[in-house]
Amino acid sequence: MIKTNYYSSNIDLMNHFKKFINWKEIIESYEDNFSDFLEYQESGNDKLSNAPSNLEEAISYYESILDSAGDICGNIVSENVSTMDKIGARYENGKVTLPKELVSSYNKMKEAGLIPYGIQRKYGGLGVPFVVRALLGEILYRVDTSFAIAVGCANLAEILERSASEEMKNEWIPKLANAEYVCSMGLTEPNYGSDLPNITTKATEDSSGKWVLNGTKRFITQASGVGDIPSIILTLARTGGAGARGLSFFLVQSKDVQIAGIEKKLGLHASPTCEVVLENTPGLLIGEKGFGLIKYTMNMLNGARMGIASQGVGMAQAALEEAKIFAKSRIQFGKPISEIPAIKSMLRKIEREIIAMRLLMIEGGRAVDLYYWRGEQLKKKGMNEKDISKDEKIKYFQKLADFLTPTSKFYCAEMANEVIYDALQVHGGSGFTEDYDISRIYRDARITTIYDGTSQIQVMAAIGTIITGMNENGQLRKFLDDLILEFNPTSLLKKIYEEFKIIVPIFKSIEPTQIRESFNKDLVETTARIICSILFEKTSNLLEGVEKSERLSQAKEYELDTIALLYGNKEKWKLIIE
Numbered sequence: 304m305i306k307t308n309y310y311s312s313n314i315d316l317m318n319h320f321k322k323f324i325n326w327k328e329i330i331e332s333y334e335d336n337f338s339d340f341l342e343y344q345e346s347g348n349d350k351l352s353n354a355p356s357n358l359e360e361a362i363s364y365y366e367s368i369l370d371s372a373g374d375i376c377g378n379i380v381s382e383n384v385s386t387m388d389k390i391g392a393r394y395e396n397g398k399v400t401l402p403k404e405l406v407s408s409y410n411k412m413k414e415a416g417l418i419p420y421g422i423q424r425k426y427g428g429l430g431v432p433f434v435v436r437a438l439l440g441e442i443l444y445r446v447d448t449s450f451a452i453a454v455g456c457a458n459l460a461e462i463l464e465r466s467a468s469e470e471m472k473n474e475w476i477p478k479l480a481n482a483e484y485v486c487s488m489g490l491t492e493p494n495y496g497s498d499l500p501n502i503t504t505k506a507t508e509d510s511s512g513k514w515v516l517n518g519t520k521r522f523i524t525q526a527s528g529v530g531d532i533p534s535i536i537l538t539l540a541r542t543g544g545a546g547a548r549g550l551s552f553f554l555v556q557s558k559d560v561q562i563a564g565i566e567k568k569l570g571l572h573a574s575p576t577c578e579v580v581l582e583n584t585p586g587l588l589i590g591e592k593g594f595g596l597i598k599y600t601m602n603m604l605n606g607a608r609m610g611i612a613s614q615g616v617g618m619a620q621a622a623l624e625e626a627k628i629f630a631k632s633r634i635q636f637g638k639p640i641s642e643i644p645a646i647k648s649m650l651r652k653i654e655r656e657i658i659a660m661r662l663l664m665i666e667g668g669r670a671v672d673l674y675y676w677r678g679e680q681l682k683k684k685g686m687n688e689k690d691i692s693k694d695e696k697i698k699y700f701q702k703l704a705d706f707l708t709p710t711s712k713f714y715c716a717e718m719a720n721e722v723i724y725d726a727l728q729v730h731g732g733s734g735f736t737e738d739y740d741i742s743r744i745y746r747d748a749r750i751t752t753i754y755d756g757t758s759q760i761q762v763m764a765a766i767g768t769i770i771t772g773m774n775e776n777g778q779l780r781k782f783l784d785d786l787i788l789e790f791n792p793t794s795l796l797k798k799i800y801e802e803f804k805i806i807v808p809i810f811k812s813i814e815p816t817q818i819r820e821s822f823n824k825d826l827v828e829t830t831a832r833i834i835c836s837i838l839f840e841k842t843s844n845l846l847e848g849v850e851k852s853e854r855l856s857q858a859k860e861y862e863l864d865t866i867a868l869l870y871g872n873k874e875k876w877k878l879i880i881e
């Protein structure tokens with residue numbers, strides 16, 4: 304892997320941080336008038352000592368985290384990843400052992416205090432908004448997915464922050480922030496993956512109000528912990544009748560379960576994917592009974608899905624850098640292959656697709672920041688949940704986040720696989736050998752379209768918003784109209800947007816429904832590309848000089864690919880209707 308700071312060497316990422324992101328709106332929503340700092344002044348609570356006191360301090364605090372993670376990932380962990388992958392996670396006599404290189408890489412992040420990035424300061428976390436978490440995720444996943452998952456899993460604590468009782472929060476979240484425990488998601492079962500409403504693991508309550516769980520969970524990442532650090536498994540189990548309403552959410556400790564084995568996998572060799580047997584295993588009920596799937600798991604998965612969008616961007620960036628270096632040094636026909644038009648155009652495509660993916664990932668993070676933290680602020684002021692949900696700004700950005708989350712998970716995962724395929728192609732036969740990092744990146748990327756909800760499930764979650772949202776007064780239409788009004792779009796972009804408004808009604812008129820549904824993926828992909836096209840031009844206009852004209856020309860190439868997809872779909876759907 305390339306050895307460099309994965310933050311400061313990434314110009315597009317830095318441009319987002321320094322020029323594109325509207326920090327004022329994010330910080331107003333997240334820092335709540337710098338309430339952590341004010342509380343620190345009053346109480347002297349050590350956990351709040353790093354809280355920023357103004358806008359500039361907040362920006363520089365967030366950037367220092369990215370820079371420090373970029374340095375550790377790029378300059379230290381990058382040296383370990385090939386060995387981690389070759390050794391892999393091992394299972395013997397009921398015990399999982401991870402490669403020592405993974406554990407030492409994890410410990411580097413722990414020593415630097417970078418593990419609890421998704422945990423609030425009051426519990427000992429770093430306290431950063433979702434946009435920063437998205438950028439940080441990109442940096443972590445760029446170096447290695449098994450490592451990034453190990454580091455990231457403590458941050459599932461966020462769901463405890465949202466849903467657990469005060470007592471449970473105060474007991475467990477600090478332990479996760481201190482890396483005394485890691486966290487894992489116990490959802491999937493041998494017979495139920497996408498079909499979570501029908502899982503069968505059962506939780507029963509005894510007369511003293513204590514819960515025990517029985518059942519088997521499959522594919523549970525990190526259920527065995529990291530090195531000597533145990534895990535808490537956030538487990539979905541049935542407490543009532545059939546379907547989603549009969550499911551509740553429990554905190555289970557890894558010491559109380561049996562790890563029956565780990566999977567032998569195509570990729571993520573250093574990440575343990577565990578079969579977990581629960582036999583009269585004690586569990587603590589999280590939140591209210593009956594909301595396990597419809598509220599807590601969905602909230603947890605939404606966070607995880609934004610993480611997969613970051614994974615797609617980070618892995619694609621890693622593949623691009625590997626391909627660029629290879630193409631410069633590989634000589635064929637007397638010149639570096641980077642000078643051959645077919646290779647040049649592949650590298651250029653990878654680069655512009657990564658720019659687009661990053662834009663979508665950040666827009667998703669922004670939408671979550673603008674609704675979620677505003678809701679938390681109103682809660683602190685004593686407003687009840689019902690009134691909070693009526694707040695116009697919250698309603699708007701929550702709906703947008705609910706759409707952008709599956710859309711960016713779907714698009715970044717699918718596109719990462721497409722461009723990593725090209726990056727391997729640039730390597731020729733060498734890319735197919737284990738001598739080059741690209742083969743590991745290629746294997747590891749394959750899971751992005753599958754876990755935390757497959758691409759097909761993301762499409763199902765996103766399609767409704769496009770169909771209703773593009774009506775005359777629909778929310779998606781308003782979002783896109785407002786975006787395009789923020790700058791002076793090129794005639795190509797205007798044309799693309801007009802065409803998009805035309806194809807949605809054509810799509811809607813495809814009958815019967817079953818046939819229309821078979822094109823859902825095409826419409827979600829097209830919509831993602833429309834959003835990216837607009838954001839691509841908008842942000843390029845914030846640059847100056849050569850940098851601006853170069854990025855605008857990449858935006859144009861991206862738009863040309865988008866209009867080809869649009870026209871293709873339009874003609875196909877028109878022919879079906881006729």
Ligand SMILES: Cc1cc2nc3c(=O)[nH]c(=O)nc-3n(C[C@H](O)[C@H](O)[C@H](O)COP(=O)(O)OP(=O)(O)OC[C@H]3O[C@@H](n4cnc5c(N)ncnc54)[C@H](O)[C@@H]3O)c2cc1C
Pocket residue numbers: 487488489490491495496497498521522523524525568571576750753754755756757758759760763
């Ligand atoms: C490496 C790895 C790590 C994982 N980590 C975790 C973890 O930490 N915790 C956890 O709980 N789970 C984890 N999983 C499980 C993962 O989330 C599931 O594999 C995934 O949700 C898909 O479920 P499945 O494998 O049962 O596939 P299935 O649900 O059987 O799907 C098979 C195919 O059918 C399609 N399909 C199914 N239903 C529909 C539908 N209604 N509409 C359209 N298409 C549909 C799917 O898209 C897919 O293409 C992990 C899996 C792997 C491989």
